[in-house]
Amino acid sequence: MPEYLAPGVYVEEVSFRAKSIEGVPTSTTGYAGVTRFGPVPYTVGDVSATATEPRLITSFTEFERVYGSLYPLELAADPGRVAYVAHAARAFFNNGGQRLYVSRVFQTEVADIVTGARKPVDDYIAQLTVPTSTGAAKWRARWPGADGNVLVDTQAVRSKNMAFKYPVVAGDILARHTWGLQVKNVRHGAVIELTLPSAEVPPQKPLVGNDTLVPARLYVVKVDADGKQTFVNNAGVEGPLPEEAGVQAALVELKVTVYGADNRLDAVNELATHPDQRRYIGKVLELNDPEDENALVWLQWAPGADEWAPASLAVGLQSADKRLAGGKDGELPGPDDLLGQEADPDVVTNKATGLEALGEIEDIAIVALPDAGALLSKDAVKAAADALIGHAEKYRYRIAVVDGQANSSLTEIREFRGQFDSKYAALYHPWIEILDPLFPPVPGVPPRKLLLPPSGFVTGIYARNDIERGVHKAPANEIVRGLTRFEININKSRQDVLNPEGVNCLRFFEGRGNRVWGARTMSSDPEWKYVNVRRLFIYLEHSIEKATQWAVFEPNNERLWTNLRRTVEDFLYVLWRDGALIGAKPEEAYFVRCDRSTMTQNDLDNGRLICLVGVAPSRPAEFVIFRVGQWTADAKS
Structure with a gap:
């Protein structure tokens, strides 16, 4: 209770309404991988690069200025390697993405095979x-x-x-x-x-x-x-x-x-x-x-x-001379390098790397590893996918878009899919062919083409779908922009095999173009079968967590419970009104309970406030069925 020590008039501000919940962004995407240039942690002598956090990129022009161009990378073990992260960023923005964080991964070559020690980064800096x-x-x-x-x-x-x-x-x-x-x-x-x-x-x-x-x-x-x-x-x-x-x-x-x-x-x-x-x-x-x-x-x-x-x-x-020399693109990183390391809490100059650097950015809701599907072995591809899925599960409020290997047959992509079970990941197949933007068409010369993993295109579609419709809409039956064709043609009979197993197919339809034709996660749990349901709950949970921090250490009594209940109900009402939840009336779409029925005296004694929130998410109409039969009308007299 405020103190009143001297006579006088006191004017105080009070609130007579529940606090509001602002929805968190859902379209912000994060990539980790190899680029031609850009921020990456390193130390040379007593000099450390500290401004190495992943940069927020809002256009492909900005990406080129920070992380370099689409030109191939001259890696030690993979010269002429396609710059998959750069191409993924280009596809992301072409397909409607707006906010992209990039964590550059740079790896030097092994200097000592016995010890596994690597060459210093200084050897790769011009x-x-x-x-x-x-x-x-x-x-x-x-x-x-x-x-x-x-x-x-x-x-x-x-x-x-x-x-x-x-x-x-x-x-x-x-x-x-x-x-x-x-x-x-x-x-x-x-x-x-x-x-x-x-x-x-x-x-x-x-x-x-x-x-x-x-x-x-x-x-x-x-x-x-x-x-x-x-x-x-x-x-x-x-x-x-x-x-x-x-x-x-x-x-x-x-x-x-x-x-x-x-x-x-x-x-x-x-x-x-x-x-x-x-x-x-x-x-x-x-x-x-x-x-x-x-x-x-x-x-x-x-x-x-x-x-x-x-x-x-x-x-x-x-x-002085004009040309700097000695800059090299390094070595192809492995799955552990793509996963990266957390920041050292005791040494401020040891920054987080790889996917772990993206983990420090709260706004990211979608993650991908555009290089993962093009690693040099099936085991490496699988390990990189494991790292990406583990990252999404660790940080909870994000979903992983996973790529299979290029040129995967029906059997190979099913085998790859069968190695995972996660409600925080989705797999897309096949790879996508584009005209190589580095070689403009010349009359009489066949155009040069490139195969790219689908993650760059799909993450852009996720972002476009969130911006135009909302996170509750399944990111499927959406047009894929900027391609010539898909690597292989998936027809209905092939998708009849892949879809039930959680492989989201990219398909061409005559007269309707190239589309994403699947919206399933890589989970065996039927509650989390659909990507949009998983992402809707991520959105709900993250928004409620961020917007109710004010309640921590408030008096744990009926007044607080009522305030929290109204706060969450107001937020869910807007979602129901926007079509994210099913139900003819709000009470059919959600419930919020926060009272003595959700908490025991032991909970109260130990400082716990428990609020139960139940929602009825709208699932996609994956199978639209019309039942048509003959009907004989009554004859008129």
Whole structure:
């Protein structure tokens, strides 16, 4: 009860209604697998990549910028491997998906067969040494992969003449007119270039554009507590600038242009080379928190104690070679690599990997492994499917879309399906053929085609179905977009065999196109036979859990029970009204009980509040049956 200690008028806010439940998103999808580039945890020496969580992608263009293109991967044991995750992402967005998280899996080759030790990730990261007079800097690709072998062009950008002298001002306690030549609008650590007409015969002229930086003409600005500037030359000597007629001082900044794969071009301007500068190159282009979170490269450099180091770095970056080298795509990961590892609770830099990284993202409701069906053996395919199904069961509020192997016969796909029993997974068959987008059609030349696993297409259809109709609608009898044909033609007699066993078929119908023609889970429990029923309950359970957290530690009495009961009933009423539940009246569609009949005194004594919720989900009309017979009408008189 609130305290009232002093006389006065107290205005308090109270609520006279039940709290509402907001439905959780159901169309957000997560993939784990191999990509050409992108975030992945690794450590090089004492440097760890920490900004490696799966990225939220909302278009295929964004996917290409973060994770690379559709071009094949040059893996050590599987050169020219199809980039299945990239193609799955493309199919996902083509089929109506809108939100996709991608967890990149990167595996290095085995260095020691006996111990199983693997090569360091550093061997797969493109880099370029930048010699300077104060040590060596390095351009490094931010992530391992052949796409890191980029061109980096660093150009000098010179300002106009910024030299000036303070005038004599009466009462100036700093006597700034005695400071000599100063430079406008620069901070401590700025690099300036001096032009002295008397220094050479013929006289020096100001350098322009990207003219080569000359160390003897460069100075690094130092600023003391009063704002007085002194200058350090390439010999490490600090002092004032020489004063003579016609002297000019230009601020030197850098422009870095990165030429990436697939005609990607990134440009970063107005870069400085000292940590005290607002746009310090080591901050703007750093590993973990760059200005552009999708930057291709980062600069590894420690300035040290040398005060002329910023100028030395500018000279080295401008004159260095342009091409980074050494980036490689690594090895094909196995099922354990795709599953990944949980984050280390004791070492903050050891991030979660693979599917476990997706487990940390609460919004994900659909998961898939586009690489799994194309692993090198049947045992590996089965193990990867086990890992995916286990992940969905572990995190409860998501469903796994499973791929079989390519070229699976009727017997092989039945055998594969028979190895699983889970209400959190669904299997789709067969694989899907598309025109290879990397080879545009040429007149007179047969178009090149690719076989892709169905998971990318199906997860997009799940998302489209949720957005357009709702999670209660079975994601079946939906058109599959962006294909030429299915790998094999499944007719009714074949589906008569596959459908009862929980294999969802993809079929072509003359005049109706290519469609998903199945909506069953991989469960033997008839209560959870249908995908939409399983996903509806996932939606209900997750929404109720998230929206009722306010009830924890509230007084466990009739007032709380009534409030919770009304909250859940209001939520279920909306679902019934939208057609997710069957029943002519709300009381036929659901019930909510939260009272003394659901809790014993022992429950109350141990802090337990138990609310029973029963719903009648609408199941799909999988078999639409019309019974037609002859009828003889009565003769009219």
